[in-house]
Amino acid sequence: MSQPTLTLWSDSDFFSPYVMSVYVALQEKGLPFSLKTVNLDLGEHLQAGWRGYAATRRVPLLEVDDFVLSESSAIAEYLDERFAPPEWERLYPHDPQKRALTRQIQAWLRSDLGPIREERPTSVIFAGEKKAPLTEAGRKSAAKLFDTASALLAHGRPNLFGEWCLADTDLALMLNRLVFSGDAVPELLADYAAFQWQRASVQRYVALSAKRAG
Numbered sequence: 001m002s003q004p005t006l007t008l009w010s011d012s013d014f015f016s017p018y019v020m021s022v023y024v025a026l027q028e029k030g031l032p033f034s035l036k037t038v039n040l041d042l043g044e045h046l047q048a049g050w051r052g053y054a055a056t057r058r059v060p061l062l063e064v065d066d067f068v069l070s071e072s073s074a075i076a077e078y079l080d081e082r083f084a085p086p087e088w089e090r091l092y093p094h095d096p097q098k099r100a101l102t103r104q105i106q107a108w109l110r111s112d113l114g115p116i117r118e119e120r121p122t123s124v125i126f127a128g129e130k131k132a133p134l135t136e137a138g139r140k141s142a143a144k145l146f147d148t149a150s151a152l153l154a155h156g157r158p159n160l161f162g163e164w165c166l167a168d169t170d171l172a173l174m175l176n177r178l179v180f181s182g183d184a185v186p187e188l189l190a191d192y193a194a195f196q197w198q199r200a201s202v203q204r205y206v207a208l209s210a211k212r213a214g
């Protein structure tokens, strides 16, 4: 079967944690893809001529030949099904329970913890921005993140479920919003996030973001 042509659309700042998740997914699969950007500040994603306009008008957007898909976790699941083992690396664990938990963590990180996302935007990670101390809501949200992540990582191993999975990258990003801001983060979680951040696929995305800033 010939390889499809893949195009990932990102915001032009490379600040989107959801674009990062798909970028890492493509890198981990070893799939060649081209990267294109839309400037969200200029509203380019709201122009009818943009490929994602008929989808959700948001990034990430993945083009696979003529097929267009948005929503980062839907994209990752599609990639894992279409480019499946044994030929391709896994993004989601093989075990059904672990796979379901991976999806649970991804859905949770995308729908809860709003105060952390608001008070600690990814510009603190990718552009070194400094923010005011967390509000009461931010502190509550951080405490919930710490409790949940500590329970998931109570086994003391470097990945959530033995082998790396995409939720490791997503969870590390959420924790790093706080780590990079100088907020107090439990040592086990800070170490986990630092370990995950060293992954080559993650570092490639960080480098993209740094190039934009430079």
Ligand SMILES: N[C@@H](CCC(=O)N[C@@H](CS)C(=O)NCC(=O)O)C(=O)O
Pocket: 011, 015, 016, 017, 018, 040, 045, 057, 058, 059, 060, 070, 071, 072, 073, 110
């Ligand atoms: N749940 C979506 C979130 C995507 C999202 O919020 N994208 C933002 C950039 S981080 C965006 O495109 N914002 C522009 C808009 O909503 O108008 C996913 O996981 O892909």
